Amino acid sequence: MKAIRVAETGGPEVLELSEVPDPTPGEGEALVRVERAGVNFIDVYHRTGLYRKDLPFTPGVEGAGVVEAVGAGVSRVSPGDRVAWPMTPGSYAELAAVPAWKLVRLPAGVRTEVGAALMVQGMTAHYLARSTYPLGPDDVALVHAAAGGTGLLLVQLAKRQGATVIGTCSTEEKAELARAAGADHVIRYTETPFQPEVMRLTQGRGATVVYDSVGKTTFRDSLESLRPRGMLVLFGQSSGKVDPFDPGVLASRGSLYLTRPSLANYTRDAEEVEWRGSELMERVEAGELGVRIHDVLPLDRAADAHRLLEGRKTSGKLLLRT
Ligand SMILES: NC(=O)c1ccc[n+]([C@@H]2O[C@H](COP(=O)([O-])OP(=O)(O)OC[C@H]3O[C@@H](n4cnc5c(N)ncnc54)[C@H](OP(=O)(O)O)[C@@H]3O)[C@@H](O)[C@H]2O)c1
Incomplete structure (x- = not known):
């Protein structure tokens, strides 16, 4: 063959x-x-x-x-x-x-x-929205690369579960796709720093969960986009591996949770x-x-x-x- x-x-x-x-x-x-x-x-x-x-x-x-x-x-x-x-x-x-x-x-x-x-992308979106952090109507989910393969499916599943969805992506064409998938807000993170924008959109409270597949370039600001006791779900590294970091940051940023899930375990x-x-x-x-x-x-x-x-x-x- x-x-x-x-x-x-x-x-x-x-x-x-x-x-x-x-x-x-x-x-x-x-x-x-x-x-x-x-x-x-x-x-x-x-x-x-x-x-x-x-x-x-x-x-x-x-x-x-x-x-x-x-x-x-x-x-x-x-x-x-x-x-x-x-x-x-x-x-x-x-x-x-x-x-x-x-x-x-x-x-x-x-x-x-x-x-x-x-x-892969569908089952990943499913486990992220249903199992890793089961979303509900009180949640604000930040979904990076929202017009990607996994992103477009995750936005749709998150909306179905009643969450408010903030998506990020690089171009206007991608922003339109993320909106069509149901994203309530879309930030072009290559033009506008996303963290202050997430804070503005949530009246200073931050997201309850961030689904981050981009990794190196987004990790720090993803943590900073969460409200106290929020969860960062780091599930990929399209931009490169995340630099080592001090877990004490999770405490100082408000008793945050960090998980690094993999489809095989779900x-x-x-x-x-x-x-x-x-x-x-x-x-x-x-x-x-x-x-x-x-x-x-x-x-x-x-x-x-x-x-x-x-x-x-x-x-x-x-x-x-x-
Ligand atoms: N842990 C798991 O179980 C699991 C399962 C499936 C996928 N993943 C991870 O999820 C991520 C997305 O996978 P996918 O197959 O659905 O791909 P994808 O999201 O369709 O493609 C990657 C997207 O990441 C964004 N990106 C940001 N910075 C980038 C950079 N420096 N280089 C390349 N892309 C960059 C781009 O969107 P913009 O142009 O809009 O920025 C790009 O289109 C990958 O990191 C993958 O490893 C993890």
């Missing part, structure tokens, strides 16, 4: 289309013909070596397609089923062997590319994957959750896909056609 391989870590150019042996499904696994592979920021961290992986490897942690065969002990899915999956290495490929417990069946009303788009078993996946699918089928597909590129343009994502040129989901 054809797959993207990374032989050494580096820039987007290390993503090379190669011919590799077809995978065989082991016990508890299903062999899936990948139709769409999702591109996520975590793929960039794997490619650059920020998150370590044994070399060589096939990047990509999510996708959607059709089950071709199942390994021993698999009864959850059968050949012919349309499925999608989160957090499984090796998805930038024509075929993937996926643990069956991670597979979410795609309902007839959900297109394959929408299914793929919901696996999709621990089949029940949790099923719960998050099926809720997202239901919302899409009911027309309550919009999934914006930024673009679909052929597999051999994986390097271009990474350039777009890292270059802040995407809003919504970027996919590869395998």
Whole structure:
């Protein structure tokens, strides 16, 4: 089969289309013909070596397609089923062997590319809004990169739970998308410092929660944007790793909470994957959750896909056609 391989870590150019042996499904696994592979920021961290992986490897942690065969002990899915999956290495490929417990069946009303788009960014938005900091009508949530893949979904889920949402993003086009997703206020943080603006919009009180996936450039001001006992949910580092900091700052800023969650800990078993996946699918089928597909590129343009994502040129989901 054809797959993207990374032989050494580096820039987007290390993503090379190669011919590799077809995978065989082991016990508890299903062999899936990948139709769409999702591109996520975590793929960039794997490619650059920020998150370590044994070399060589096939990047990509999510996708959607059709089950071709199942390994021993698999009864959850059968050949012919349309499925999608989160957090499984090796998805930038024509075929993937996926643990069956991670597979979410795609309902007839959900297109394959929408299914793929919901696996990492959708499930992340779901756990952030429902589990890490369950939002309610009394909350003011600051969502950074609100027009990104995760951001647009998180804004919609946060609004559904009744929170007031302040989004940040870089351009006016992105601001319009964040507003269309339901953000009550949008700050273009590349033009205007966001912390004083959050304070102004909240009459000096601050946000109850900040969802920060940008990291290095936003972390300090995110802490300063919280009201006492508020929570900073640092869930990514699109701008780079956060500098070390003194936990005493959490006390002096008002007994704040800081958490650094990861999707793997919020999709621990089949029940949790099923719960998050099926809720997202239901919302899409009911027309309550919009999934914006930024673009679909052929597999051999994986390097271009990474350039777009890292270059802040995407809003919504970027996919590869395998
Ligand atoms: N912990 C978890 O479980 C988990 C799961 C999924 C994703 N994540 C994290 O969430 C973040 C977003 O992931 P995503 O796939 O949805 O990507 P994305 O938000 O669609 O893309 C990243 C966005 O970050 C913003 N950004 C700000 N400074 C940047 C910089 N210096 N370089 C690049 N981008 C910058 C850009 O939006 P503006 O142009 O509007 O600033 C850019 O579009 C990533 O950090 C990812 O690792 C974490």
